[in-house]
Amino acid sequence: MHTREITVYLTTDIKACTAREEQIFRLRNAFPDFNVTLCASVEDFITHVHNADYAVSWEFKKEWYAGAPFLHAVFTPSAGREWIEPDPAGRTPTIFGRFHGKIMRETLLAMMLYFNRRVFDTLQNQSDRKWERDAYSDTHSLTRQTVLIIGYGNIGRECAKVLKALGAKVIGVKRDLSKGTNDNIADSVITFDNIIPALREADHVVLALPGGRETDGMINRTHLENMKKTAYIYNMGRGNCIGEEDIVWAVTYSKIAGFWLDVFDKEPLPLTSKLWRFPNVIITPHSSAFNAEYLDLYFDELIQIIKYLETKRGA
């Protein structure tokens, strides 16, 4: 008889993304009928996955499915579609992480408030020992500002919740409006066709778009030309949706006030990139969702979903 098995392979060079014993312990406690294995290498994972009912991994190659007859679902903490190849037989679903927004909303706010409160100037004035109160006379609060969130999914909505709590006006941009234009969080939800008037109004534009051909170069110079010169763009989706040359052009000609970029077309961002050296372009290394509680939040979600799937299988 097949021994039921959950195989976990979450080992990376980033501590936040690497499963710890206490997290595996939680999984064992939640599912006492299962054998829970924590794999240390990809070879180890491939061996164990032959017997797995559930696999939890950062990557999955399409050729691995054939050798895994019991596999009921592949789980990944990632919100991105790039690292799990779909089952060619169409039998095994992939279940992506949905918890990222809880972390990313704070990273986004950190950057918005860094720009809004001119923290760059604060640090400069402190270094010069300058007591410069009037510098804050031209700052603005989110209370009187408009935030446009392009790519209004799980992550965008989580950001919208805290932005609304801070009093901002929030406009979401979605591909599919079949569920209506009101989600009870944002002030309105529109499609990409209607983006120009919204861009003209926005003080902050958040890009939370998925990668892939459909979003390639989605934001171009026409969009940048239609923004306020005082506005900022925050890209925490994927790097393909706006070209590096267009970003450099916008900063060089002061089309907008600045960028926070967490994602890039090529990662790591090459040392030769022009982006590193602009004071109003803040670079982070595709880390907007990382913190110490990353996998704790993920295991909360994972346990809930496996319990749900088990109930369904039992029924």
Next chain:
Amino acid sequence: MHTREITVYLTTDIKACTAREEQIFRLRNAFPDFNVTLCASVEDFITHVHNADYAVSWEFKKEWYAGAPFLHAVFTPSAGREWIEPDPAGRTPTIFGRFHGKIMRETLLAMMLYFNRRVFDTLQNQSDRKWERDAYSDTHSLTRQTVLIIGYGNIGRECAKVLKALGAKVIGVKRDLSKGTNDNIADSVITFDNIIPALREADHVVLALPGGRETDGMINRTHLENMKKTAYIYNMGRGNCIGEEDIVWAVTYSKIAGFWLDVFDKEPLPLTSKLWRFPNVIITPHSSAFNAEYLDLYFDELIQIIKYLETKRGA
């Protein structure tokens, strides 16, 4: 007959704190029966205040009250008690601004998220062109943190609202608990006598205390010794509540992780102060409430209160 008069003297070297014509225009529109005067100098103000029903000013000397027989109230945008001397006759009340929290909560969040998301390291890594993802593995979200707000008045409660929206646990510290220990915002409200266990638990400690003898040196080395080494203090009340030497001691011996200081015992902070040069002490020039909308928010409040007082007088 006395012509009814509102005399405004809000002229400073800070743009955010200086009344603009459009704000005076709003006051005139709201109170068509009043003569509204915008004074350009203190001499001008002293002359006009003789006839004023309401005076709106950053400062008021006690000797000015005697020459102002019609004066019904003195208004000031300030939340601090230092610049308006009370009426020696006890006849004219001072009405202080209560709108500051709406701006200060964002300044506080800017600083908390700056520390929480290690923006200092972000800027350093960018300057070194280093792609350092693991640096964020040790960061934390407010969702899993506790914030202690010492001095839990209007401003503290406004901060508590947004911190709760971000998922933090919030403990308020008040002098007077006669209204109970639950204000429907914070998780709990305690008195200063019970502060040590709360300090041991807090990841962020916000000081929003008024100045004066009662708060002088209120936070001392015993308090700092009882904090987490990973915790931060944010002082946006008055500089007298914690001594500069104690701050330098705490940073030098890594008793806590850092400070944001907006207020100081002596302002401007002297060039010779040791505080300027610590990378984990952020200095701002008593500016946490300043932004472009400062007096707009104040005039919203001012118009409401004068309307209320007029109704009461008419009744």
